[in-house]
Amino acid sequence: MEEIKQQTVVRPETMERITSSALAEKFISEQVEKIRAKVGEKKVLLALSGGVDSSVVAALLIKAIGKQLICVHVNHGLMRKDESEGVIKLFRDGLDANLIYVDATERFLGRLVDVSDPEQKRKIIGDEFIRVFEEEAAKIRGISFLAQGTIYPDIIESKGVKAHHNVGGLPDDVEFEGLVEPLELLYKDEVRVVGRALGLPSSMVDRQPFPGPGLGVRCLGAITRDRLNALREADAILREEFDICGLSKTVWQYFIAVPDVKSVGVKDGKRYEGWFAVIRAVNTVDAMTATIEEIPYSVLNKITSRIVSEVEGINRVVYDLTPKPTGTIEWE
Amino acid sequence: MEEIKQQTVVRPETMERITSSALAEKFISEQVEKIRAKVGEKKVLLALSGGVDSSVVAALLIKAIGKQLICVHVNHGLMRKDESEGVIKLFRDGLDANLIYVDATERFLGRLVDVSDPEQKRKIIGDEFIRVFEEEAAKIRGISFLAQGTIYPDIIESKGVKAHHNVGGLPDDVEFEGLVEPLELLYKDEVRVVGRALGLPSSMVDRQPFPGPGLGVRCLGAITRDRLNALREADAILREEFDICGLSKTVWQYFIAVPDVKSVGVKDGKRYEGWFAVIRAVNTVDAMTATIEEIPYSVLNKITSRIVSEVEGINRVVYDLTPKPTGTIEWE
Numbered sequence: 001m002e003e004i005k006q007q008t009v010v011r012p013e014t015m016e017r018i019t020s021s022a023l024a025e026k027f028i029s030e031q032v033e034k035i036r037a038k039v040g041e042k043k044v045l046l047a048l049s050g051g052v053d054s055s056v057v058a059a060l061l062i063k064a065i066g067k068q069l070i071c072v073h074v075n076h077g078l079m080r081k082d083e084s085e086g087v088i089k090l091f092r093d094g095l096d097a098n099l100i101y102v103d104a105t106e107r108f109l110g111r112l113v114d115v116s117d118p119e120q121k122r123k124i125i126g127d128e129f130i131r132v133f134e135e136e137a138a139k140i141r142g143i144s145f146l147a148q149g150t151i152y153p154d155i156i157e158s159k160g161v162k163a164h165h166n167v168g169g170l171p172d173d174v175e176f177e178g179l180v181e182p183l184e185l186l187y188k189d190e191v192r193v194v195g196r197a198l199g200l201p202s203s204m205v206d207r208q209p210f211p212g213p214g215l216g217v218r219c220l221g222a223i224t225r226d227r228l229n230a231l232r233e234a235d236a237i238l239r240e241e242f243d244i245c246g247l248s249k250t251v252w253q254y255f256i257a258v259p260d261v262k263s264v265g266v267k268d269g270k271r272y273e274g275w276f277a278v279i280r281a282v283n284t285v286d287a288m289t290a291t292i293e294e295i296p297y298s299v300l301n302k303i304t305s306r307i308v309s310e311v312e313g314i315n316r317v318v319y320d321l322t323p324k325p326t327g328t329i330e331w332e
Numbered sequence: 333m334e335e336i337k338q339q340t341v342v343r344p345e346t347m348e349r350i351t352s353s354a355l356a357e358k359f360i361s362e363q364v365e366k367i368r369a370k371v372g373e374k375k376v377l378l379a380l381s382g383g384v385d386s387s388v389v390a391a392l393l394i395k396a397i398g399k400q401l402i403c404v405h406v407n408h409g410l411m412r413k414d415e416s417e418g419v420i421k422l423f424r425d426g427l428d429a430n431l432i433y434v435d436a437t438e439r440f441l442g443r444l445v446d447v448s449d450p451e452q453k454r455k456i457i458g459d460e461f462i463r464v465f466e467e468e469a470a471k472i473r474g475i476s477f478l479a480q481g482t483i484y485p486d487i488i489e490s491k492g493v494k495a496h497h498n499v500g501g502l503p504d505d506v507e508f509e510g511l512v513e514p515l516e517l518l519y520k521d522e523v524r525v526v527g528r529a530l531g532l533p534s535s536m537v538d539r540q541p542f543p544g545p546g547l548g549v550r551c552l553g554a555i556t557r558d559r560l561n562a563l564r565e566a567d568a569i570l571r572e573e574f575d576i577c578g579l580s581k582t583v584w585q586y587f588i589a590v591p592d593v594k595s596v597g598v599k600d601g602k603r604y605e606g607w608f609a610v611i612r613a614v615n616t617v618d619a620m621t622a623t624i625e626e627i628p629y630s631v632l633n634k635i636t637s638r639i640v641s642e643v644e645g646i647n648r649v650v651y652d653l654t655p656k657p658t659g660t661i662e663w664e
Contacts, residue, residue, distance in 0.1 A: 308654065308658040318610060319650060323637075327640075330596075331595040
């Protein structure tokens, strides 16, 4: 009977909260040494989603071991507008990373055709992600370590016990000597301070949380390419306008969702059936409850006007007024 | 070959706009005489929906000929909350009208099961309405006249030409001597002044426009009883809160629509899938274009809180931000 290795990870009470760039520099130096000592001349693999955690891990590892880190960025076709391009630009062009870009859009969207159940959608996206990542891992020879963007809240949520066996669902024939998780004792705010000290731009470090299944859970019900495209464009307009008016600096999370239902409308004097874009913009302290941002009508009106005129297929915009509870932050 | 009788109706340029109760009283006296002269001792039939126009016609005819007027109120099951009850209370109890109340809810909802196409829904509701009204008309002996709440804009819209043959789709075996349309030269604002002079309450006279198919075109897609009930309750809360804060006096039209789609949410700490209520509140001068009312967040938050806590099946509330164009006022 095989024993599953488990390790209890507890942040020492004496560990100082990283709140300044000086403390971040100290943390970075220590981690660079630790990583070099652990990894030596060997290779490390990282799934780089472009989220805060994986981006900071990537930057830290690049500093420590340069091209011994191999980043794999999987574009599942459910990224926000220009998001994968941003990851490539920052890491390959900016940090000279060893980056493998996999455009798996067709695979993901192909498997999601006619799947309307949210749980089923999440499962397909998660499973397919692991499969694509495994295939890429299998192509690369001589990988010894797997890096992960685990942070302390992830560990607290799983009650301090990490199962070190079969991490991330990787197959038994991909054997790693160990994991590299340099952020595993940090809280999110500390990760951001470290990211800034590593020179990552605010657009990356201060990113709002983005769900793993990406736009897949915001293109409600069965995903179609035209509605997904409409969602992506509308979401880009929302983010642009929030940047312009400064709300992007204060609102905790904001995005567009597009339900699978049309209503009548009128464009250019003619009947025009279209979807409607739901604006969601919430603030929260603990993510267990949330309140809506009271966006000024001047901003709402501008966003509405741009979306209905610029986005093919959308004829209405609504604002979700629901706090959590009773509405969750995401719609599915 | 039968000739269809047509009559051109044109409001005389010399006709004074009815803007005061004195002018209304004058109009009422003239019409009472005209109606008595035309109808004599005979009976008149009226489909009384409870809208402004048919209500004012009813009150005027009751004043002129009392119980020679037979009002038929058909409840198609798509009325707003307490609306049919209000019609009965006002006309039967208050004005001692000869009122036949027909609860045809089961017939209408039965025919609408699984019908999701808006045009099809409207057609079924319209056809069924005529059928129910015909059946009631056929039960009553000796009806000579049909009264209708035609107003001048209805005539302008049909280019001044009224087809007097086969009005309202009544069958050939129901023969009328003629029509009684005392409001046919009035504009909407004049109808309201006349209604007030007739002693009708503000809740009836100042009613916002309500579509003939009623809540049927706001319970989007295929109508189900549970979603229709949720819509009716949410709409009642919206109207109550608009009365409380005074918006009901200034906003041209406001209502709830409930699309046929659910989203996840949380109630009492548990996952709760529910529909979402769309608040629509618009102002218009000509109904060809419309702008949204910028409802204060304090009001939106209160309405949202009441709807999600009081209405079974609803877990979210959104506000429709779309002007016309590109959104029509109704959603289907």
